[in-house]
Amino acid sequence: MSKIIIIEDDIYLREELVTTFAKKEYSVSGISSFVTPEQEILDSEPDLAVLDINLPGKSGFELCKWLKARSDFPILILTARDTLSDELLALGLGADDFLTKPCHPERLLARVERLLQTYGKMRNIIQVGELTLDTDTYKVIWRNSHVILPETEGKILQILMEQHPSLVDKQDLFSSLWGGSEYVDENILQVNINRLRKSLDTLGLRDIIQTIRGQGYRLEVFRT
Amino acid sequence: MSKIIIIEDDIYLREELVTTFAKKEYSVSGISSFVTPEQEILDSEPDLAVLDINLPGKSGFELCKWLKARSDFPILILTARDTLSDELLALGLGADDFLTKPCHPERLLARVERLLQTYGKMRNIIQVGELTLDTDTYKVIWRNSHVILPETEGKILQILMEQHPSLVDKQDLFSSLWGGSEYVDENILQVNINRLRKSLDTLGLRDIIQTIRGQGYRLEVFRT
């Protein structure tokens, strides 16, 4: 069954939540240390996180933003802070739902259920602005159209998106793509960048890959 | 920009919602006739629907269920009915969010924005129970694993899922897959069914394709 992680410092409420989910046959765990919760959360590879805002150390807002940039499981914010601006901030940071305490367990369960169902359809999706990439199939989605890239082009785009908005060194691309093997033609990267540009051009994405002469490539920042 | 459809019988509120969304550069339209709203909604191919519950004719609940079975855009329920059981019912029928009137426009906009962002990542996804298929790439997801099918196998699975839980006639499969072309070996369907079964077996999905001797195939109904 799905794995849920609870990030909540009130031990009483945390245990209550754990019990609520455990009853429904979820595999559920609570975070107890708030010194460096980030890695603990990522390492547990949850299917969903229930996140409080008022935490010792990093706030739930910061945590939400940090997690959303590095993972693709849904985050449900559950907090006593019930102002509209809190909700707008949370949703703006990528939170998937926002519920206020006290929250009826059935409502929480229903919301969690819905998120799991929605996200169950999307595994291994990364996103930069409006650009979406499925890293299993290398399907690229932008606005209302899509292309399916061959493996090499897809891997290049994946690296560019993961490093966005930083520059990606040519050497990094070489070692990621052809690292283990023996010598390959220096030109191979340019050829594949060229192919990738042509593929993306069919979506109307001209010039989103910038060349930084002598160093490497990077994704152009574009309006969202 | 994204296209939103408003299904709300109170003309006053409807116009207010239309204005709210229009300001944010959404392409927005309202339903005015409630005799047969279903087809009008589908035909407009919206990216999201805002749906009231208390409607003349079919209720919003029925409409939600009907639409969810035939389309894949998100549905946000916006209603004056604020009981928990209404919310649970709506979410259970597949609604993606549930807000009660009166609702602050900013909250509504933020929720809509979030849904559009989430759904923007998932184009052309169909689902039967826990089984998910991307009909562009033929990536099949089940529980925590996935396979990418070759085109022919993927098309067969797509048809079986679209017709589920009905039986699919062998002739239908033949005409869908090899319809236009000249003669093909009768055996080709059996070979590809066999290949598809083996591919799905790598997910632990043994025997989900039933053979109906003399007629065709169908997807086994399994526990969700």
Add this chain to the structure above:
DNA sequence: GGTCTTTCTTACACCATCTGTAAGTATTAT
């Protein structure tokens, strides 16, 4: 139980696509 029909399984060869190599052209920096 025997026989006929239908379905399943495995192997093989053709074909399309992807990939790296090569060679030549264009662009940029100094």
Add this chain to the structure above:
DNA sequence: ATAATACTTACAGATGGTGTAAGAAAGACC
């Protein structure tokens, strides 16, 4: 102007997907 870097196009080998073929297994019917 010249050299260095980046781009473009064409080509051939490798890979994986597809239909054909032939025989084995399973089910229906008497």
